[in-house]
Amino acid sequence: MTQPVLYARGLNKRYGKVTALDNCDFDLMPGEILAVIGDNGAGKTSLIKVLSGAIQPDSGEMFLEDRQVSFPSPIAARQAGVETVYQTLAMSPALSIADNMFMGRELRKPGFMGSVLRQLDRPAMERIAREKLSDLGLMTIQNINQAVETLSGGQRQGVAVARAAAFGSKVIILDEPTAALGVKESRRVLELIQDVRARGIPIILISHNMPHVFEVADRIHVHRLGRRLCVIDPKDYTMSDAVAFMTGAKAAPLQVDA
């Protein structure tokens, strides 16, 4: 049987009296786009924050490629291969595309000094950034030295996703990637997400946009009251079914493993 790439069992997280995660399980299978949906306050953000090392669970276990892991920080998660693209994108607008793609992973020229003092290897960073963008069909962006602030919202999202996909990631988490975009730009980003899946990188997609979720997701994790209520195949259910499960208006299908 195929093993999940990333999975968690019994995650709990409380903020004072509020229970954000309540014995929550999670499974991401190889090469899939798994959407996580749920009503406001259901605990989706808390779940991805735990998976990406932004917060620590009070209890529960997490496994990456079958090895138990705990991520004390987002950097630790990233080093282990779990990349997160937040809605805010965490980019430096005044810096170039190439600089943003290599932020925290700068290449330096060989030399005797400590690595931070060595000169940046700009030609190598620019060449690799160009290759990575072009790999994902993003070469409508003409100039790799263009400041990120000059890009459209969709192009910025593209650079952020390409950056996440470029450096040996095992899992990419996308937090509302189309929320701030127009119709055309959303379309391009949805195509990009599918391109990333085609490269074998599984994606966790958090989105309130049901048409987008139903268009690209292979499976949908329905989250309610801090836990996984069920996992559905979008081919077997309608968007109204999913919303009804999410809100509790309709009983979710009974599942042994969800």
Ligand SMILES: Nc1ncnc2c1ncn2[C@@H]1O[C@H](COP(=O)(O)OP(=O)(O)OP(=O)(O)O)[C@@H](O)[C@H]1O
């Ligand atoms: N830092 C915090 N301090 C206190 N309570 C919090 C904190 N973060 C989240 N919560 C609470 O935990 C619960 C789950 O929140 P979370 O943001 O994970 O849900 P969500 O499904 O992502 O919601 P939304 O769709 O509105 O973003 C909510 O009741 C929220 O108010």
